[in-house]
Amino acid sequence: MNTQVTLHKPATDDVLLEATNLSKSFDAVQALRHADLALERGKVTALLGDNGAGKSTLVRCLTGVHPPDTGTITINGSEVSFATPDESRRAGIETVYQTLSLIDDLPVWQNLYLRRELTRGFGPLRVLDKSTMRANATEILTELDVDIPSVSSTVRRMSGGQRQSIAIARAAHWGKQLVVMDEPTAALGVRETAAVETLVRGLRKRGVTVLLISHDMSQVKRLADTAVVLRRGTTVARRDVASVSPDDLVALITGAQPGDGLE
Numbered sequence: 001m002n003t004q005v006t007l008h009k010p011a012t013d014d015v016l017l018e019a020t021n022l023s024k025s026f027d028a029v030q031a032l033r034h035a036d037l038a039l040e041r042g043k044v045t046a047l048l049g050d051n052g053a054g055k056s057t058l059v060r061c062l063t064g065v066h067p068p069d070t071g072t073i074t075i076n077g078s079e080v081s082f083a084t085p086d087e088s089r090r091a092g093i094e095t096v097y098q099t100l101s102l103i104d105d106l107p108v109w110q111n112l113y114l115r116r117e118l119t120r121g122f123g124p125l126r127v128l129d130k131s132t133m134r135a136n137a138t139e140i141l142t143e144l145d146v147d148i149p150s151v152s153s154t155v156r157r158m159s160g161g162q163r164q165s166i167a168i169a170r171a172a173h174w175g176k177q178l179v180v181m182d183e184p185t186a187a188l189g190v191r192e193t194a195a196v197e198t199l200v201r202g203l204r205k206r207g208v209t210v211l212l213i214s215h216d217m218s219q220v221k222r223l224a225d226t227a228v229v230l231r232r233g234t235t236v237a238r239r240d241v242a243s244v245s246p247d248d249l250v251a252l253i254t255g256a257q258p259g260d261g262l263e
């Protein structure tokens with residue numbers, strides 16, 4: 001049985017990714033119960049919910065980390081199924097995790113091309129094309145206004161905000177369909193958060209589709225077009241962010257108001 005909640009879905013043509021009726025259990029814990037999610041192309045969708053509501057599990061089902069027990073996922077109307085995170089990456093979905101997957105001792109350019117290194121030459125003479133990767137990395141970061149001293153510096157020398165911006169820029173470069181961000185500013189200070197938010201707004205202007213997990217309702221107001229709320233593994237509301245207050249969002253998350261999402 002799917003949820004009885006009526007969710008105002010975007011028009012089919014506007015939908016990049018749609019997950020329908022996703023359920024996932026871990027032994028006795030049912031993390032997702034018939035959850036639904038529709039992501040509008042070129043928009044920022046915030047995925048909200050209290051601790052344990054199922055946000056990360058939903059993202060992991062979308063990105064090939066966990067196979068869902070039930071449900072379907074479509075991208076541009078075609079059903080997809082990812083057995084591994086690499087498969088979802090190949091389909092153009094990139095995820096920026098809370099724990100950054102940057103390698104401290106490698107320079108910025110090499111982190112941007114991690115596991116996607118460019119090579120030149122043929123056969124046994126094939127070598128890394130460092131100069132092209134360095135030049136491209138500079139271009140990618142400049143285009144996104146990411147302010148770092150040099151792409152040749154190791155990531156270890158960067159601030160938390162710079163590191164997060166590099167991780168987001170990498171995701172935006174390779175995530176041709178969707179960039180998923182799991183609490184991208186959770187560990188950052190005020191100025192660094194502002195810089196990362198500017199970067200996310202820049203992605204939106206460039207038409208990148210973003211799924212953002214955030215516990216910060218003011219941030220959701222600043223960055224997101226749409227909010228989708230999960231409660232105990234079920235999608236209970238979908239709202240146009242411009243039409244709700246941070247308090248409304250908190251009420252939807254906690255279930256403090258009767259009838260929420262039951263329009």
Ligand SMILES: Nc1ncnc2c1ncn2[C@@H]1O[C@H](COP(=O)(O)OP(=O)(O)OP(=O)(O)O)[C@@H](O)[C@H]1O
Pocket residue numbers: 026029030031049050051052053054055056057058
């Ligand atoms: N790999 C796992 N094994 C067992 N239980 C899990 C696993 N992953 C998640 N869970 C459980 O599933 C439920 C949903 O967890 P999930 O991490 O998806 O929630 P969340 O909304 O992302 O929470 P948070 O905001 O705290 O990150 C929780 O009860 C959690 O303990």
